[in-house]
Amino acid sequence: MSQAAYDPRQLRFSESHEWAHLEGDIVTVGITDFAVDQLTDLVHVELPAVGTEVVQGEPFGEIESVKTVSDLIAPVSGTVAEVNQAVQQDVTIISQDPYGQGWMIKVRVPEGTTLDHLMTYDEYQQQIGGGA
Amino acid sequence: MSEALLRTPLNAWHREHGARMVAFAGWEMPIQYRSIVEEHQATRQAVGLFDISHMARIFLSGPDTAAFLDYLVTNSVGNLSPGRIRYALVTNPQGGTKDDVLVYRLPDGGDHSHLVVANAANRQKILEWLERNRAGRRVAWVDRTLQTAMIAVQGPRAIELVARIVALSSGSLAELRYYRAATCRVVGTEGLVSRTGYTGEDGVELIVPAEKAVELWRTLLEGGTAVGASPCGLGARDTLRLEAGLPLYGHELAEDISPLEARLEFAVKFDKGEFVGRDALLAQQRQGLTRVRVGLELEGRRIAREGAEIQADGRTIGKVTSGTFAPTLQKVIAMGFVPPAYAEPGTAVTVLVRGHAVPARVVALPFYRRAGR
Numbered sequence: 001m002s003q004a005a006y007d008p009r010q011l012r013f014s015e016s017h018e019w020a021h022l023e024g025d026i027v028t029v030g031i032t033d034f035a036v037d038q039l040t041d042l043v044h045v046e047l048p049a050v051g052t053e054v055v056q057g058e059p060f061g062e063i064e065s066v067k068t069v070s071d072l073i074a075p076v077s078g079t080v081a082e083v084n085q086a087v088q089q090d091v092t093i094i095s096q097d098p099y100g101q102g103w104m105i106k107v108r109v110p111e112g113t114t115l116d117h118l119m120t121y122d123e124y125q126q127q128i129g130g131g132a
Numbered sequence: 133m134s135e136a137l138l139r140t141p142l143n144a145w146h147r148e149h150g151a152r153m154v155a156f157a158g159w160e161m162p163i164q165y166r167s168i169v170e171e172h173q174a175t176r177q178a179v180g181l182f183d184i185s186h187m188a189r190i191f192l193s194g195p196d197t198a199a200f201l202d203y204l205v206t207n208s209v210g211n212l213s214p215g216r217i218r219y220a221l222v223t224n225p226q227g228g229t230k231d232d233v234l235v236y237r238l239p240d241g242g243d244h245s246h247l248v249v250a251n252a253a254n255r256q257k258i259l260e261w262l263e264r265n266r267a268g269r270r271v272a273w274v275d276r277t278l279q280t281a282m283i284a285v286q287g288p289r290a291i292e293l294v295a296r297i298v299a300l301s302s303g304s305l306a307e308l309r310y311y312r313a314a315t316c317r318v319v320g321t322e323g324l325v326s327r328t329g330y331t332g333e334d335g336v337e338l339i340v341p342a343e344k345a346v347e348l349w350r351t352l353l354e355g356g357t358a359v360g361a362s363p364c365g366l367g368a369r370d371t372l373r374l375e376a377g378l379p380l381y382g383h384e385l386a387e388d389i390s391p392l393e394a395r396l397e398f399a400v401k402f403d404k405g406e407f408v409g410r411d412a413l414l415a416q417q418r419q420g421l422t423r424v425r426v427g428l429e430l431e432g433r434r435i436a437r438e439g440a441e442i443q444a445d446g447r448t449i450g451k452v453t454s455g456t457f458a459p460t461l462q463k464v465i466a467m468g469f470v471p472p473a474y475a476e477p478g479t480a481v482t483v484l485v486r487g488h489a490v491p492a493r494v495v496a497l498p499f500y501r502r503a504g505r
Contacts, residue, residue: 040164040166040167040168040169041168041457043435043457043464044432044433044434044457062486064434064435066168066169066371066456066459067163067164067168069486
């Protein structure tokens with residue numbers, strides 16, 4: 001599904017380099033360009049099926065590069081409402097457009113869910129040492 | 133990890149050029165400068181430059197050197213004529229592998245008659261092994277790993293590139309045959325060039341004094357702009373050697389893995405006389421092997437890494453020792469050990485990759501062979 005790239009400044013971030021965007025009761029999740037740059041040479045991404053319950057702070061999938069395999073950690077709890085089939089077919093989409101076409105899952109979250117527990121763009125930049 | 137890591141003479145260059153540095157066998161080494169796959173392809177298609185200064189370089193001399201080395205390794209190296217090189221295993225008395233090495237019979241005219249190039253992780257172990265087995269022989273050695281640098285230049289255009297900057301003491305680089313070494317003049321110093329490598333490509337490895345390493349590296353890169361020379365890290369070195377089906381110590385070779393199990397019998401010469409581990413290896417050969425190294429091709433894109441279980445007929449039959457996504461083949465490949473009954477190419481097995489049973493089949497090694505070989 002086509003998706004215009006989010007402005008990373010409008011996103012929230014986890015320490016494990018996932019980004020999250022909340023709109024209505026749907027949180028879109030992907031990984032950051034920093035994560036993509038660190039992994040390099042992506043070969044495979046494993047995502048949950050629609051309907052799977054994901055738990056904040058727990059793995060929801062894995063991403064594999066030539067070098068290593070890493071868990072993908074859910075930034076929120078909820079039910080997987082949509083999975084990006086395109087990145088499962090061609091994982092390089094994630095490296096090319098991590099904040100747009102490279103999104104991974106959309107999670108339907110309970111009413112009242114916020115992203116306040118996640119880092120802002122500036123906080124995340126500080127974590128990865130890029131300065132604010 | 134508390135011990136300080138050793139640094140090659142190119143350490144600062146690597147850092148200044150964006151390399152990601154990792155701890156490897158006690159050294160701080162570049163794993164990649166850019167994408168591992170790009171570096172891999174550069175080596176397959178043009179030229180890759182590799183800083184392999186972490187490899188141990190032990191120079192030997194003395195009248196008993198040839199006999200001493202013949203006693204310590206599996207291949208026949210006592211009869212090497214000057215300028216010839218042989219791959220060999222250093223085995224323990226039980227027939228397990230202490231290291232895999234290249235033994236050089238150095239060109240005449242130098243201070244030493246032989247050179248052993250060993251794995252970085254095994255440098256101290258091999259130095260101690262030499263000492264323990266000396267037994268009064270007239271042989272001396274010096275570990276010149278820290279005083280020299282070693283650079284591998286690998287790829288279809290490697291010879292063309294290196295030929296421009298080296299002058300061999302006799303003959304031309306193009307005439308230097310596979311597994312031969314020659315002294316040379318390069319970047320204003322004396323060096324040793326050998327037609328060897330660990331990538332499955334044609335190419336050379338150069339040894340120069342440590343203080344000349346950066347100049348040599350830069351000269352290769354500048355000369356290499358026309359042919360597309362790329363610095364490559366340990367990441368690409370690993371994917372290249374895996375495609376070429378070459379064993380890596382600590383994975384396909386270890387103190388409890390014999391050269392016969394690793395299918396390196398071409399480098400084991402029982403008829404050359406006594407050597408450490410010979411009796412154990414003969415017994416193993418007589419009794420039959422219980423496991424052998426195989427190549428595996430896996431379906432899908434999940435990489436089977438070291439330790440993944442290999443299953444067949446409803447039970448675990450072995451383990452993966454190395455695995456990667458092979459950039460040239462665009463397939464997931466692995467090496468591992470299975471009983472001989474399952475070692476025939478075409479045999480269907482299953483590899484357990486993080487809970488997923490991935491269909492795989494045994495394939496002949498190497499996975500990749502360059503054109504014309």
